[in-house]
Structure formats: structure tokens, C-alpha cells
Amino acid sequence: MPSPIRSLRVRMASTLLALFVVVAVFLAGIWATLFGLLTIVGFRPATWPATILTVVLLGVIGYAEYKQRDTIEALAGARPIDPDAESELERITTRIAAQLDVPKPTIAIADRHAPEAMAVGFRPSNIHLVISSGALDSLETTAELEAVVAHELAHVANRDAMVMTAVSAPVVLADGLLTRFERINDNEDNNAAFLSILTVPLGLLSLVVSFCGRCLTAHLSRERERAADRAAVGVTGSPAALATALERLDDEITATPTRDLRDAAAVSSLSILSLEPDEPEKIMLGPEGQQEPSYWWLRKRLYKLFRTHPPTPERLEWLADAERRQE
DSSP: OOOHHHHHHHHHHHHHHHHHHHHHHHHHHHHHHHHHHHHHTTOSSOHHHHHHHHHHHHHHHHHHHHHTSOOHHHHHTEEEOOTTTTHHHHHHHHHHHHHTTOOOOEEEEEOOSSOOEEEEOSSGGGOEEEEEHHHHHHOOSHHHHHHHHHHHHHHHHTTHHHHHHHHTHHHHHHHHHHHHHHHHHHOOOTTHHHHHHHHHHHHHHHHHHHHHHHHHHHHHHHHHHHHHHHHHHHHHSOHHHHHHHHHHHHHHHHHSOHHHHHHTGGGGGGSSSOOSOSSOOOOOBSTTSOBOOTTHHHHHHHHHHTOSSOOHHHHHHHHHHHHHHHO
């Protein structure tokens, strides 16, 4: 029977391979569409022009998409702390960073009720550890705070921010293409019919790539969260501390008003626990409010496929098993 760590690595490797295939299909589809269009209009040979146009198109879309995103710290409303004012958090972070052999991050506090905890930044030398006041208020013991910090710094040691940004590139590019094609199709210009030759096939390709990419990226994100849990237990030596911390944070999420969770939704994928509900909001239809939305079972299934975190009960079960093995 394979070890849990080996099984985790196999699942990560297979997901990365699938994402590589999605990227290859995406690039090939864009190139083939441009090649066909150039050939139809009489441009020969079209091989190199199609290649150059593919690179330029993806470069422009990628730059536009990433440029318009605010920094995560701004989204979280975080501010760097005074080391003397948060001496315990500063001490814990310094010690765990040394244990994981990563540079000590800048610590920032987000003034929010939603229990957020995340490591922000691409390079280990430029990481900010962002923790909300709601998370600090929820954690009652030093051991629980240590477990949360260890989990987040494990993401730094594993280069998860860099990995997840890289693998999300096809989704970002596909969504960017879809957005711009929608604008073109909404435009009643005389060239709209000609442009539809380009936008229809690339739009369908982008839709498929976006869906597959989101599923695979979310799956990889769930595996990275499991790996960070294992690393945190290895650093602190206490599965129970991390389990208790997750339980307290999960209870706090349940008690947090929906409006506050929506405000924090932009950083949900980076936090130690998902800040989104376990199921999509169900709004009944019909005059009497008794009609279920169309294809509700499918919507719930897709919602779970796009979840970036493993279910909290599943994580707690693994931690309970780890605690029993220690004893």
C-alpha cells in the first residue's frame, strides 16, 4: 500500500501533467484557428505569422488580465504590524520560519471579522503573512496560532504561490479571451461577421479550457492544502493543535455574516480555510417560491469541483488519525 505522502505526490504530478495537456491543446487550438484564418484570406505561408500572432495575442491578454488585479494585501485590507505590539505573533513566526528554512515574512493584520490567514507573495524573500483580527480572536491558545502560522509558512516553503500562479495561467488567458470576444460579438460593427470566424472557434476553445483548467487547478489547490497540513504537523508535532485551530476558524466562518464573507471572497482561495459556503446559495423560483433552479444537481456538482480547499471534516479526520498514530 503506497504511503500517504507518496500518494499525495502522485496525485499532484498527475494533475500537473493534465494541466500541461490542457495548455498544449489551448495553444494548438489558437494557432490552428489563426493559421486557418490566414490561409483563407490568402496569406501564405501562414506558419510563422500564426505562431507570432499566437504569442502576441496571449502576451497581450495575459498582461492585461494580471495588470488589472489588485494586490492581495489591498483586497484583504491588511496593514504591517509593529513587532513590539504583536510580540507573540512575531516570535512564533520567526521561530517557525527558521524551522522551515524560509525568510521571516512581513506580518500584516487585516481588520476583518472573517477568519483569514494567508501567505502572500511569489518569492520567499518577499512574503507577507496576512492574518485577520477575526482569526486572531478565534484562536485561543499559542499552540493553535503556531499551527496556523506553520500551515501558511509551509505554503511558502513549498513555493505554492508561484506554482498556483503558473498553473492558473491557462484559466486567466482563456477567461481574458472570452471577455474580449463577448465585447466583439456585442459590437454591431460591419466587421462583426468577419470577426465571428475568429471569435466563435476561439470562444468555444476558451470555454472548454477555462472549465478544464478550473477543475484541475482547484484539484491541485486541494492537494497543496493537504501537503501544507502535513508540513504544519511535522513542524509543530501536534496534529491536535491544527485540528482545534481549524475547528475554531470553521466555527467563526459559520458565525460570520454573509456580507462579510462576500467581502473576503476575493482572497478565499489563499486562506487556510475557504471563506465560501459549502454549497451555492439556493434561490427558489416560481410564484410560490417552490420551484428548484434548473439543473440544481449539476450546479452543486460543479461548485464542488471548483472548491480550492478540501472539506474541513476530511482534514479533521486525517489530523485525528495522525494524532492516534503519534499516541
